[in-house]
Amino acid sequence: MKEQTREHQLVMAAKGGDEDAFAALVRLYEKRVFALAVRMCGSREDAAEAAQEAFLAAWQGLSFFRGDASFSTWLYRLTSNACVDLLRREGRHRSAAGPSLDDEGLSLDVPDTALSPQDEAERQELREAIDRGLAALSPEHRQILILREMHQLSYDEIAEALSLDAGTVKSRISRARRQLRNFLLKDGNFSPPAASKATGKEG
Amino acid sequence: MKHCEEFAALLDPYLDGELSPEDAARVREHLAGCDRCRAYVQAALAIRDAFPAAEDVEVPEGFADGVMAAVRADSLRQKRRRTRWAKRLAPLVACCAVVVLAVSLLPQLQRNTAVSPAQDAAETALLDEGDASAAIENDSGAQVPAQQDLDPSAKQALPSPSDSEEGAGQTSPADVPDSSASAPEAEAVSPEAAEREAILAPYSVQSTPSLTLTAEEAGDLLSGFAPAEETEDGLLYELTAAEYSDLLGRLEQEGLTVAGAATAEEAAAAGGAMVLVVPS
Numbered sequence A: 001m002k003e004q005t006r007e008h009q010l011v012m013a014a015k016g017g018d019e020d021a022f023a024a025l026v027r028l029y030e031k032r033v034f035a036l037a038v039r040m041c042g043s044r045e046d047a048a049e050a051a052q053e054a055f056l057a058a059w060q061g062l063s064f065f066r067g068d069a070s071f072s073t074w075l076y077r078l079t080s081n082a083c084v085d086l087l088r089r090e091g092r093h094r095s096a097a098g099p100s101l102d103d104e105g106l107s108l109d110v111p112d113t114a115l116s117p118q119d120e121a122e123r124q125e126l127r128e129a130i131d132r133g134l135a136a137l138s139p140e141h142r143q144i145l146i147l148r149e150m151h152q153l154s155y156d157e158i159a160e161a162l163s164l165d166a167g168t169v170k171s172r173i174s175r176a177r178r179q180l181r182n183f184l185l186k187d188g189n190f191s192p193p194a195a196s197k198a199t200g201k202e203g
Numbered sequence B: 001m002k003h004c005e006e007f008a009a010l011l012d013p014y015l016d017g018e019l020s021p022e023d024a025a026r027v028r029e030h031l032a033g034c035d036r037c038r039a040y041v042q043a044a045l046a047i048r049d050a051f052p053a054a055e056d057v058e059v060p061e062g063f064a065d066g067v068m069a070a071v072r073a074d075s076l077r078q079k080r081r082r083t084r085w086a087k088r089l090a091p092l093v094a095c096c097a098v099v100v101l102a103v104s105l106l107p108q109l110q111r112n113t114a115v116s117p118a119q120d121a122a123e124t125a126l127l128d129e130g131d132a133s134a135a136i137e138n139d140s141g142a143q144v145p146a147q148q149d150l151d152p153s154a155k156q157a158l159p160s161p162s163d164s165e166e167g168a169g170q171t172s173p174a175d176v177p178d179s180s181a182s183a184p185e186a187e188a189v190s191p192e193a194a195e196r197e198a199i200l201a202p203y204s205v206q207s208t209p210s211l212t213l214t215a216e217e218a219g220d221l222l223s224g225f226a227p228a229e230e231t232e233d234g235l236l237y238e239l240t241a242a243e244y245s246d247l248l249g250r251l252e253q254e255g256l257t258v259a260g261a262a263t264a265e266e267a268a269a270a271g272g273a274m275v276l277v278v279p280s
């Protein structure tokens, strides 16, 4: 709550041309913006460029930012656009490395692949595998999973950030998640099944 | 499992907290008895648990400073651009003034092929815009003769947008109630032509397909774009034809019709369009 008020104050001040307030916003969001950009662009150099463009676009467009979408959602949208622009501009269409995940032969018959990493080392291993899996996804699928799982946007916010309708958000998330899961299954990164009781909690 | 198909589409919204409590309860119930769906949910939760965190990313050193340097450089550039923009408008106005002239003089041109004097006049007029308003004053008193004679002082009134309206007024029956009486011959400008002119005039500044929106109308439709220029009137966006067409579609969805908007076809023909967003 307090964080939100502070953010709102900074946004209002920056809207009025206060560069220091904008600098504070940059520091507040640089990690989240850069984290999205680095996975969208594929390299830290490109990510830095795209992230800078996104912030610059935010500064330039701030006077027209109405504030009914959240500032962060808007910023992620600018970041996504900057990454797409950069890749397009440079003709750097990174073809997905690794196995193709586009086939929907979902190996749903894999029995109980429950995975709950026992310790931090395992989690770290899985995290690296997820990063490889994300890199193998199409940009659209990668982007939407990052916004959902890393930035924890709701479906509405994602729809807003990516200019998609609600139905597309839902189906794209589902496809993206299934593809990532398939990658991890093939990658052999799921740890052995844990107790197969329902993990019905949403997080 | 036939049952699963019903639930397949609910699993992701369930995981993402997007279901109503009732639907979530139904999913939970299904999960208790279905290994396959449960495996999916557990895998997804494990992915979430280990998902890379934004906090873990290392932002390049000096990144924020670099952004702020770019921001300040941009602010400076914008200030310079504002003056440049004014200069850039002038030739556009000149060229459109000629268009307006050509339309309003069409009947006369058939008799009097004085195209280049008209152009010259329009261009000259631009150079001393300061005199233009004075010219209007003079002008309204002597509209009809000025038109007939292609008097340069008449054309001087044309170049700026407000002047153009004045130009349209020259042949508007409303502004010149007894024009038909005073100059029946000169009234070769048909009512249709006058109307066309009146339509032309307000948009005469726009040689590139363009659209002007208030910030309120624009909402955040343009929030994904960086403005090409910040002018004194507002932010100017340069869109590709496809982006422009998309924007028109969205405006329509919101039930907004904007007078004078260039069509998608015009934008396609010109390879893009400009959108000016003015404060509401």
Ligand SMILES: [Zn+2]
Residues within 6 Å of the ligand: B001, B003, B004, B007, B030, B034, B035, B036, B037, B038
């Ligand atoms: Zn099931």
